[in-house]
Every structure is written in structure tokens, then in C-alpha cells.
Amino acid sequence: MNIRRALQEDLAVVFELEKKCFNDPYPIELLTMLQSLYPELFLVAEHDGRVVGYVSGLIRTDGSGHIVSLCVDPEYRRKGIGRQLMIEIEDLMKKLFNVCIYRLEVRVSNSIAIQLYESIGYRIQARMSRYYSNGEDAYLMIKDACLIR
Ligand SMILES: CC(C)(COP(=O)(O)OP(=O)(O)OC[C@H]1O[C@@H](n2cnc3c(N)ncnc32)[C@H](O)[C@@H]1OP(=O)(O)O)[C@@H](O)C(=O)NCCC(=O)NCCS
Structure with a gap:
């Protein structure tokens, strides 16, 4: 399993995944906006070249990191992908934006x-x-996580 930044070309697949994960999926326009706002915080998990999960986030005006969405393909759940996506986005928020408070x-x-x-x-x-x-x-x-920085 490999985690990488999502590209614009991934968004159609991410949207299909979003529909598998939620009864009230985010529209593709919102996913596109999130990816263009914070491309470094829109990540996909790939397995054998197939996108099987994603996480997206943004930085709030108070400097905290906001996890906006997390979704793993039902066929690939309980393998640690969701946790790995969360760890990865938190690390990036910390490294790139000096975040130590996360919310969702x-x-x-x-x-x-x-x-x-x-x-x-x-x-x-x-x-x-x-x-x-x-x-x-x-x-x-x-x-x-401010005290353990
Ligand atoms: C929530 C979700 C992202 C978890 O993804 P995942 O890849 O299956 O999660 P992981 O394998 O990393 O599991 C991490 C932990 O979550 C909990 N967990 C995951 N699946 C679970 C299950 N079926 N029953 C109980 N606990 C579970 C456990 O604490 C697990 O840790 P453990 O395996 O060490 O016991 C996934 O179930 C999903 O996409 N759900 C639909 C969308 C959703 O609800 N997103 C979050 C919206 S806020």
C-alpha cells in the first residue's frame, strides 16, 4: 500500500469511493475545491495501482488542522489503511503548517x-x-498534540 498526494485525475475515482463510503457523499465539486485549496492535504491510498482510500483536510484560520473526510473502500477495510491515512495527514499538517491541534x-x-x-x-x-x-x-x-511537539 502506498499513500500519495491525489492528482486532479484521481478525483473521479475518489468520488466513486466517496459514494461507497457515505449515504450523503460530498459532491465532486467540493472534492475538487478541497484538492485545489490544499493539494498537499488531499491524499489517496493505492493498492496494486488502484485507489482504495482517501483523506482530505484543510487548515483553519485558528491554525488547527481539520480532517474533512476519510474513506476506505469497503473491500479494503480493517487492514490499517484508515489509520495510516490519518497518521500521514497529521504528519503533513504538522510539518507543512506547524499544526498541533487537529479536529474533525x-x-x-x-x-x-x-x-x-x-x-x-x-x-x-x-x-x-x-x-x-x-x-x-x-x-x-x-x-x-501541542505538548508533545
Ligand atoms: C472509518 C474507516 C475509514 C476506517 O478505515 P479502515 O481502513 O477500515 O480502518 P483501520 O483498519 O485503519 O482500523 C483502525 C481502527 O479503527 C477501528 N475499527 C476499524 N474497523 C472496525 C470495525 N469493523 N469494528 C470495530 N472497530 C473498527 C479499530 O479501532 C481499528 O484498530 P485495530 O484494527 O487496531 O483494532 C472506514 O471504516 C470507512 O471508510 N468507513 C466509512 C466512511 C467513514 O465513516 N469515514 C469517517 C467519517 S468521519
Whole structure:
């Protein structure tokens, strides 16, 4: 498995993956905007030349790193790809943008993702009421790595 920056040419495949991962996928226009805004923070995981996962993020005005989306092809789950993508994007945020606080939102029902995030140091900070379009709440999760820089 290899993790690399996504190219514009990857976005159609990323969008197909996004649809496999989420009932309310981000539109391809949003994926394109994210990739052009922070190309160094839009990564794909490749297995045998095939894109099987992606992660994207941005830097907020307060200097924290925001993980916007994480998705692994259902056929390739539970092999450590999601965790590896998270580690890689955090490292890049730290190296390139001096980030030490990371944040993300996750559906309160998404216990698999919550377990992954907790296993790498994220903690639930707040519950955001009706955050998603179907009315579901989100947890805001934060990882504060400032003391271990
Ligand atoms: C969440 C997701 C990205 C995890 O990707 P993955 O490659 O399967 O994750 P990993 O193999 O790196 O697993 C890392 C940890 O997550 C947790 N985890 C992953 N799959 C799990 C499962 N089926 N049951 C319980 N815990 C699970 C475990 O803590 C695991 O660590 P371990 O294998 O050492 O026990 C993937 O399930 C996915 O794409 N889901 C749909 C999209 C989504 O929910 N994205 C996050 C939105 S905020």
C-alpha cells in the first residue's frame, strides 16, 4: 500500500469511493475545491495501482488542522489503511503548517470511526445537534498534540 498526494485525475475515482463510503457523499465539486485549496492535504491510498482510500483536510484560520473526510473502500477495510491515512495527514499538517491541534466531526452513530479516532488520540469535545442533513448529531473530536511537539 502506498499513500500519495491525489492528482486532479484521481478525483473521479475518489468520488466513486466517496459514494461507497457515505449515504450523503460530498459532491465532486467540493472534492475538487478541497484538492485545489490544499493539494498537499488531499491524499489517496493505492493498492496494486488502484485507489482504495482517501483523506482530505484543510487548515483553519485558528491554525488547527481539520480532517474533512476519510474513506476506505469497503473491500479494503480493517487492514490499517484508515489509520495510516490519518497518521500521514497529521504528519503533513504538522510539518507543512506547524499544526498541533487537529479536529474533525463524526456522526454519533459511527462507532467504527470513533474507535479509530480515539485509538490515535482524539477525544470527544462536544456534541453538535442536528449537524448532518438527515438530522443526526455530530461529535466534535479534538486531538491536542501541542505538548508533545
Ligand atoms: C472509518 C474507516 C475509514 C476506517 O478505515 P479502515 O481502513 O477500515 O480502518 P483501520 O483498519 O485503519 O482500523 C483502525 C481502527 O479503527 C477501528 N475499527 C476499524 N474497523 C472496525 C470495525 N469493523 N469494528 C470495530 N472497530 C473498527 C479499530 O479501532 C481499528 O484498530 P485495530 O484494527 O487496531 O483494532 C472506514 O471504516 C470507512 O471508510 N468507513 C466509512 C466512511 C467513514 O465513516 N469515514 C469517517 C467519517 S468521519
